[in-house]
Amino acid sequence: MRLFATVILAGALSLAAPASAQVVLPGVPLPNVGDTVGQVTGQVEGVVGEADLVTGRIARKLERARLSRITDLVRAHPDAIALxxxxxxxxxxxxxxxxxxxxxxxxxxxxxxxxxxxxxxxxxxxxxxxxxxxxxxxxxxxxxxxxxxxxxxxxxxxxLYAQAGRSIAGNGKGAPNSPTIDTPVGMIDGAPGAAIKVAAVRGFASGGGTPSDHGSEVAGLLAGQGVATIRVADVYGTDPAGGSALAIARGLGWLVQTGSKVISISLVGPRNPVFERAIGAVQRNGVAVVAAVGNDGPAAPPAYPASYPGVVAVSAVDRHDRGLIEAGRALHLDYVAPGAGIRAPDARGLWGKVRGTSFATPLVAARIAAALGATAKWRPILDREALDLGPRGPDKTYGRGLVCGNCAR
Incomplete structure (x- = not known):
């Protein structure tokens, strides 16, 4: 059964790969497995284990899909974007x-x-x-x-840095929990819609403040975990070259200035000296930075900012607590959280399913914010909460363990 399911998965990926190379619009995820994974994960979840899913062949297909999306992005916006x-x-x-x-x-x-x-x-x-x-x-x-x-x-x-998750459907209603976490949390993303109540939004790209689904979903998950004060640095707006390193650095500075103690970043991209120095400055201000490892599979380059020293790198698990087949990698991994089978609100306020390491990241950020409400040393609290999965102790798939296992499900 395991071998049969693996063959089915590889064949499905072969059929789905061309559909994944789509033109990407501002604020829409760039390195995201999109249709490639969406068409097949429903067929195989519950049938095969992680070891069968994460094969070299699948990893290579995810990497080719990432490169195709980059090519399409440059072709779609030749006046704004170059390699x-x-x-x-x-x-x-x-x-x-x-x-x-x-x-x-x-x-x-x-x-x-x-x-x-x-x-x-x-x-x-x-x-x-x-x-x-x-x-x-x-x-x-x-x-x-x-x-x-x-x-x-x-x-x-x-x-440019890309959002690390995708919406699957959005047609239901929901409501965030009552605010219970007083620690201010900032996020670097697109702007949320009016239905998601946040303390402030500031734009760092042209068209800043324009509602986006991804920003709404991340903010909605933070609010859903009880975070009372959320500030959003919109680094996308309507700019074809949104999500740039300089825009993110500006956003980080504003979030530090306005008092954020935790910053959630569900974006991925290459190493960059401006971004790296900005992250270091944020950390010297005592702010915890939490970042996604991305969704381009294990063959993709290491994700940044998740790979920067001291950044809390987050991956995701499915509803059976298995690592997502599309999860990317960082030079270190701290925790995993649910990233499939969870619900979040889009820019219209409609709640639907989302998938990706983007959505595990705000869950971990919320738990760190909750821990900071009790003590300045949040790590021991999260380590006690984390459920050890896979081999005993920290590992490359689950890090230090599963945090917020029952959140947003």
Whole structure:
């Protein structure tokens, strides 16, 4: 039976793969398994175990689907998005530099890299210089050239980060629990709809504040676990190049300034020096950062910000407490939480099923916020709560264990 189900799954993925390479619109998940997993998981859950599901063949198909979506995204928005030197989607025509002196910037300007502006990110003590790409030069070539011109500075593209979950259906009604958690929680995402009550929303991309399903679902899950104060940094808006590293850094600064003690990030993307330094500054302010590992399977590159040191990396389990077949990976894993068979509200306030590590992340963030209400040391509380799954002790599939096992189900 196990072998038969595995063959069925592999065949279904082969049929579904072309449908997963879709054009992605602003605020809609980019590296998300979408139809590829959605068409097959219902057939195999309860039949095969995790070891049969997570095969090398499936992992490779998920990785190809991720690359296809990136290609489609760039083709859909050629005026706004380009690939950086590492093949990651990024804001077109702009490069970011940190630590460049005035003489070096003058030399770069002489080579066609005009300074767009210097920005001190409030709340993080982080300064970033934005430079334009010389006319006619590809972003990837410009990034390599600027690194040579500014050897003592940190140079990068303004890479884009994608939401790590998807809606399956939204046609029911529901209501969040009464607020019971006083610790303020911030989130980096799209904006929630009016039906989800949050303390504040601030936009960090053009069209900021435009309701999104993903932002609504993450905020709804936080509220559903009793978080009383939720602030949302909308890094997508209606911007085709939404979810950029600089927009996220700005959002993090605002969330720290306004008092968030936990920040939930259900986004994934590549390593980036601006984002990395922003995360470090947030952590130095004593704020816990909780992030999803993504849904591109175990063959995908390590997910960031989940892979940054000190970030609480979260994966997801299905309704049988098995790791999701599409769960990505990080350089470390802290906890898992339910990420399938759970319900959340969309931008219209309609409650439906969602799936992905995106939705496990706010559940863990809410539990950390609850623990911070009792003590500044939340880790021992979550470790006592966590149900050890898989091999005894921490492991690569379940981390330190399952948190919030009965939440949102």
């Amino acid at each position: 950086d030197a590492s093949g990651n989607p990024a804001r077109k025509g702009v490069l970011l530099a940190m630590g460049a002196d005035s003489a070096s910037l003058a030399a770069a300007a002489g080579a066609g890299f005009a300074v767009i502006g210097h920005e001190q990110i409030a709340g993080l003590d982080l300064e970033v210089t934005r430079l334009s790409v010389p006319g006619g030069m590809e972003l990837a070539d410009a990034e390599r050239a600027l690194k040579q011109l500014l050897p003592d500075a940190s140079v990068s593209a303004d890479v």
